[in-house]
Amino acid sequence: MRRGKNYKNATQKVDKHKLYDSQEALNLVKELASAKFDETIEVHVKLSVDPRHADQQVRGTVSLPHGTGKTRKVLVFAKGEKAKEAEQAGADYVGGEELAEKIQGGWFDFDVAVATPDMMAVVGKLGKILGPRGLMPNPKAGTVTFEIERTINELKAGRIEFRVDKTAIIHAPIGRVSFEVDKLQDNLYAFADALIKAKPPAAKGQYMRSVTICSTMGPGVKVNPLVIMAAKR
Structure with a gap:
């Protein structure tokens, strides 16, 4: 992948051999964000699980205290x-x-889908379409429920879903570049707490092997995973 001049310049300001603390990393990510739009700040966590095994799946939801900015x-x-x-x-x-029918015709103008349990006969037919896009309602994600009002309010306020991918990495948004560092850190710790609570019993060794924070267009900054796991919330 070819990288632009701004990205290359930003990369030179990151010490690739250093594990930053969360506040230092967030400040650096904000400083290096150079896009003309308000970039999303993301966290990517490599876990000590094997997603090929059903007992090592990691999935959950978390309500970020300051939302995602979206x-x-x-x-x-x-x-x-x-x-x-x-x-x-x-x-x-x-x-x-x-x-x-609209979805079967190729319409996807929404970010999250919720369904009441009595509608799953209709929704079930969309599994092959919504599943690969991460949009399929699921009881484990709290999106198949009769508690419609509460669920909508939480989703609008900043509740996100996370799920380990095939490479044992979790990806999640924790805010925008325009957020204050303290708010980004609150969101990061809330996400980390939820991730720790979702740890499967079959996971061995250090659960969080690596933690990287970046903005949409910026380089990754490595964070000490032990500090994240031990931080007081």
């Missing part, structure tokens, strides 16, 4: 009173079969 479009599959509840709670799209 307004999420929420789609809800519901009917009757639950559909009304979704509309009143501020869902961007509410429906059933008609929404499923």
Whole structure:
């Protein structure tokens, strides 16, 4: 991949052999962000799990105390009173079969999908379409539920879902470059707490092998994983 001049200049300011503490890393990531838009700040964590085994899957949700800085479009599959509840709670799209047909036709103008359990007969048909995009409602992620109002409020406020990928890495947004460092650190620790709580019993050795923070267009800055795991929240 070819990198631009700004990226190369920013990379030179990062000590590749150093494990930064979280505050120092966040300050550096903010300093090196050079895009003309408000970049997302992301955390990438390498875990000591083997995702090929069912007992080493890592998945969960966390409500970031300061949100992600992004307004999420929420789609809800519901009917009757639950559909009304979704509309009143501020869902961007509410429906059933008609929404499923739009999605089957290639429409994906939403960031997260929620469904009531009685709508899964409709939603289940979309598994091969929504699954690969990470948009399939799932009970483990709290997106298959009758608690529609609470779920929508949490999603709009900054609740995110995380899931280990095939390379044993978790990727998550923790805010924007415009956020104050203290707020980014609060979000980082909230995410780390949720990740630790999701640790499978089968995981061996040091759970978090590496932690890297970066902005959308900026270079990665390595953080000491032991400091993250031991930090007081």
